[in-house]
Amino acid sequence: GRHPTPQQGGPQGVPGIKRIIAIGSGKGGVGKSTVSSNLAVALAKQGKKVGLLDADIYGPSQPRMMGVSGKPTSKDGENIDPLTAHGVTVMSIGFMVEEDKAVIWRGPMLMGALQQLLGQVKWGELDVLLIDLPPGTGDIQLTLCQRTNLTGAIVVSTPQDVALLDARKALDMFSTLKTPVLGLIENMSVFHCPNCGHESHIFGHGGVAAEADKLGVPLLGALPIDLDTRLAGDSGTPVAAKEGPMADHYSAIAKRLVD
Ligand code: ADP
Numbered sequence: 001g002r003h004p005t006p007q008q009g010g011p012q013g014v015p016g017i018k019r020i021i022a023i024g025s026g027k028g029g030v031g032k033s034t035v036s037s038n039l040a041v042a043l044a045k046q047g048k049k050v051g052l053l054d055a056d057i058y059g060p061s062q063p064r065m066m067g068v069s070g071k072p073t074s075k076d077g078e079n080i081d082p083l084t085a086h087g088v089t090v091m092s093i094g095f096m097v098e099e100d101k102a103v104i105w106r107g108p109m110l111m112g113a114l115q116q117l118l119g120q121v122k123w124g125e126l127d128v129l130l131i132d133l134p135p136g137t138g139d140i141q142l143t144l145c146q147r148t149n150l151t152g153a154i155v156v157s158t159p160q161d162v163a164l165l166d167a168r169k170a171l172d173m174f175s176t177l178k179t180p181v182l183g184l185i186e187n188m189s190v191f192h193c194p195n196c197g198h199e200s201h202i203f204g205h206g207g208v209a210a211e212a213d214k215l216g217v218p219l220l221g222a223l224p225i226d227l228d229t230r231l232a233g234d235s236g237t238p239v240a241a242k243e244g245p246m247a248d249h250y251s252a253i254a255k256r257l258v259d
Contacts, residue, residue, distance in 0.1 A: 011149040014118055017051070019128040019151040019258065021182065022144065024174070026166020028135040031187035032156045033061040034233050035223070036132040038240035040066075042247070042254035043128060044087035045240070051082070051089040051129040053121075055114055055144070057105070058134050060094025067236020071095055072121075080121045086241050091121050107139035114140060118148065128258050136166070137173040145177040152182035154220065154257075157211075159189055159204040164211060171215060183220035184212045185253065191225040221253040 014020065023039070025032040033056060040052040054062035063069065066085040072095055074080050082091040093113055105113070123129065128151075133141055144150070153174045157167035167184070174181050186208035191200045202225060212219040223229075226246055232239035240250040 011145075011147055013149040014123065014129070017123055017126045017129050020131065020148060021128060021151050021257070022131045022133050022141075022153040022179070023156060024133040024141060024153055024170050025135045025156045025163075026137075026168070026170045027157075027163045028059065030135075030156055030158045030163050030167075031223070032056075032135065033059075033065060033132050034229060034238075035154075035156050035185055035187060036130050037062060037065040037233070037238045038229075038246075038250045039254055039257070040088045040130050041086045041238045041240040042250035043130075043258060045251065046254055046258075048127040048254075048258055049089075049125055050087070051091070051123050051126045053117055053129060053131045054090070054092035054094060055117070055140060056132050056134045057093050057097075057110055057113075057140065060092045060097070061233075062090060062092045062132060063094050064236060065233045065238060066090050068092075078120065080116075082121050082123065085236075086238065089123060089126070091117055093117065107143075110140055111143050114144060115147075137169055141170075141173060142177070145174065145179045150179050152180040154182050154185060156185045156187050157208050158187055159201070159207040161204065161207065163203070164207045167208075168211065171211075181215065181217045182257065183218040184208050184215075185220050186222040188225045189222040194227075218256070220256055221249055223249055 023036045040050050043050045054060045068083045068085045072080050082089045157163045209219045229239045239246040
């Protein structure tokens with residue numbers, strides 16, 4: 001058949017792709033997709049060949065955040081040609097479903113779709129493929145970790161207690177599945193008032209660093225709440241594609257990730 005057969009034995013890699021890094025979170029809305037798109041762009045700016053796979057079935061944001069529209073095509077009816085934006089090869093599960101339509105797929109359908117995206121997309125040679133996971137610890141995350149040879153996972157959280165609580169569950173899942181945790185990223189860690197320079201810790205302070213410490217994994221970065229980040233994401237040109245302090249933040253994280 002044309003679909004990849006269920007893999008026997010251990011987790012498998014994808015030919016041509018050197019590293020596959022999953023980006024997860026416990027809760028939704030903490031900035032996992034924002035971080036994924038910006039890291040992808042930062043890595044591409046550093047000359048890396050980067051792919052970004054949006055596997056967030058419940059809220060695929062990458063078409064919007066990366067500014068890619070249209071549908072990927074297939075010349076041979078089997079292999080899918082991905083789209084490209086800001087130097088990044090992009091594929092989204094959002095391309096396969098209609099916008100404004102609820103996705104009511106069962107686990108096996110989701111996994112079929114994800115396996116297709118991994119196996120049938122013409123990624124080409126990549127230094128790194130980032131996978132923007134759905135939030136939480138569901139079927140997709142579980143099966144992906146078990147079937148695909150991941151280099152590791154990154155967990156994004158805000159410092160807020162409810163976010164951290166869920167982030168711990170995600171971290172626990174990765175540890176149970178023996179997926180190495182490459183590090184944590186604290187998003188929305190502080191707000192610098194543009195008028196008076198005052199710092200507010202709107203979602204709390206220090207929780208993600210403490211968690212990283214406890215687990216003995218690196219805190220890869222702490223990103224402020226930033227208007228440009230939000231505007232840039234909405235406009236389809238991630239803030240990392242521009243010059244400025246946010247681009248520097250992302251560039252520093254990207255360097256730690258793949259050097
Ligand atoms: P998730 O993927 O975790 O659901 P998103 O990346 O979609 O979260 O982010 C949720 C919202 O928060 C988006 O509107 C995004 O633009 C915004 N956002 C994310 N990170 C930041 C930040 N550091 N500063 C300001 N807004 C942010």
